[in-house]
Amino acid sequence: MNSLEASPDSPIKIKVGIVDDDPLVRSALGLMLGGQADIEVVGEATDGQEALTLVRTAAPDVVLMDIRMPRVNGLEATRRVLAEAKPPHVIVLTTFGADEYVVDALAAGADGFLLKDTPPPEIVAAIRTVMVGEAILSPRATRTLITRLRAEPTGERAAAAVRRLDTLTEREHEVALAVGRGLSNAEIAKELYLSIPTVKAHVSRLFDKLGATNRVQIAITVHDAGLV
The missing domain is CATH 1.10.10.10 (Winged helix-like DNA-binding domain superfamily/Winged helix DNA-binding domain)
Incomplete structure (x- = not known):
C-alpha cells in the first residue's frame, strides 16, 4: 500500500480519492474531508474506469469507492486498482441496502465497508484506521460478515x-x-x-x-x- 511521505516544511497528509457517480456525494465528501488538517482530496472519479486513471495519476493513499456505478462497478474497480504496482487502501462506501456486497467487497481486497449514512467523524476515523493497516467495518457489515463466517466452508x-x-x-x-x-x-x-x-x-x-x-x-x- 502507499506510504506517507512528509517534507520538512509541510505536515504529513493522507491523500484521498473519491469515486462515486453521484456529484452530490462527491461534493459532500470533499467538503467534509477538506476540513481535516491531515487529509487532502487529490481527485475524484465518476465510475470504476475513471478510478483506475485516478489511482495512476494522483496516487491516493486511500480511495473511497462506491459500488453501484456505470461502466465499471466498484467491486471490479477495487480489484483493478489493487492490482496496480502501488495500490491504495480501499474503503467501500455505499448505500444502506447493499449488504449483499459486503463479502464480495472484502474478497475483492477492500480494507473497509461503510454505509453512506455513517457519521462524518467515523468516515474520517476509518480513513486514518486503514492507513495503519487495520480493517474497518460498519456494524451492519460486521453482522453480514459474521453470518458468512458461521457458514460451514x-x-x-x-x-x-x-x-x-x-x-x-x-x-x-x-x-x-x-x-x-x-x-x-x-x-x-x-x-x-x-x-x-x-x-x-x-x-x-x-x-x-x-x-x-x-x-x-x-x-x-x-x-x-x-x-x-
Whole structure:
C-alpha cells in the first residue's frame, strides 16, 4: 500500500480519492474531508474506469469507492486498482441496502465497508484506521460478515485454506490465528510478547503468503481452515 511521505516544511497528509457517480456525494465528501488538517482530496472519479486513471495519476493513499456505478462497478474497480504496482487502501462506501456486497467487497481486497449514512467523524476515523493497516467495518457489515463466517466452508475451500496456512512459519501461524480472532496489532503484540513493528512485519508477510490484501481475508482463511 502507499506510504506517507512528509517534507520538512509541510505536515504529513493522507491523500484521498473519491469515486462515486453521484456529484452530490462527491461534493459532500470533499467538503467534509477538506476540513481535516491531515487529509487532502487529490481527485475524484465518476465510475470504476475513471478510478483506475485516478489511482495512476494522483496516487491516493486511500480511495473511497462506491459500488453501484456505470461502466465499471466498484467491486471490479477495487480489484483493478489493487492490482496496480502501488495500490491504495480501499474503503467501500455505499448505500444502506447493499449488504449483499459486503463479502464480495472484502474478497475483492477492500480494507473497509461503510454505509453512506455513517457519521462524518467515523468516515474520517476509518480513513486514518486503514492507513495503519487495520480493517474497518460498519456494524451492519460486521453482522453480514459474521453470518458468512458461521457458514460451514466446503471441503475444497477448507483444504485450500489449510494448504495456504501450512506455508507459514510457527510465529506467522500464531499471528494469523490472532488476526482471525479479530485482534489489533497492539493486542497481538501484547499477547505474543512482540513489538508492534514486528507484528506489522509478520502481518505484511501473511498478506504475501496467503494471497490476502487485508486482515479480513486472513481471518476468512483461518476460519475456513477450522482454526477459530
